[in-house]
Amino acid sequence: MSFxxxxxxxxxxxxxxxxxxxxxxxxxxxxxxxMQPATLKMVVDGALSKGDVLGVARLAGIAAAKKTPDLxxxxxxxxIHAVGIEFNWQLETGTLQVEATVRxxxxxxxxxxxxxxxxxxxxxxxxxxxxxxxxxxxxxxxLLFKEGGKSGTYQREAAV
Numbered sequence: 756m757s758f759x760x761x762x763x764x765x766x767x768x769x770x771x772x773x774x775x776x777x778x779x780x781x782x783x784x785x786x787x788x789x790m791q792p793a794t795l796k797m798v799v800d801g802a803l804s805k806g807d808v809l810g811v812a813r814l815a816g817i818a819a820a821k822k823t824p825d826l827x828x829x830x831x832x833x834x835i836h837a838v839g840i841e842f843n844w845q846l847e848t849g850t851l852q853v854e855a856t857v858r859x860x861x862x863x864x865x866x867x868x869x870x871x872x873x874x875x876x877x878x879x880x881x882x883x884x885x886x887x888x889x890x891x892x893x894x895x896x897x898l899l900f901k902e903g904g905k906s907g908t909y910q911r912e913a914a915v
Contacts, residue, residue: 775862780903784869786877787894792849794888805883816840816876820868
């Protein structure tokens with residue numbers, strides 16, 4: 756039996772992935788947070804009154820990846836095997852990049868889990884820093900890399 760993406764009334768349904776073969780799936784996503792350079796220096800130095808911003812944001816991103824099916828309608832619950840959250844920054848410009856890597860041996864990809872993880876880690880940075888810097892902007896969230904499954908490997912061009 757095969758399922759469409761819609762029921763007989765045109766309503767969206769969850770895509771049937773039961774016939775797909777599990778494979779190792781990996782996705783890397785990035786969110787960018789722009790703030791005052793002085794605020795970012797405080798974040799990196801652990802000097803904000805709310806504590807370890809990057810540590811809390813890392814935990815939030817990991818938890819978010821695991822909660823993706825609760826947040827994104829029609830996404831599949833997955834047995835996630837690894838989530839990593841890394842931070843890169845440029846103090847002189849006040850730019851913080853959050854990169855989330857998610858890995859699972861599953862029937863469907865982990866792109867949404869990586870994007871949710873990067874996004875929520877960025878939102879956590881905002882939340883913990885908003886008392887210091889009201890002008891923080893969360894910028895692009897994008898998929899950098901994915902591999903596994905029938906569609907194979909995707910690598911975003913380096914210019915981004």
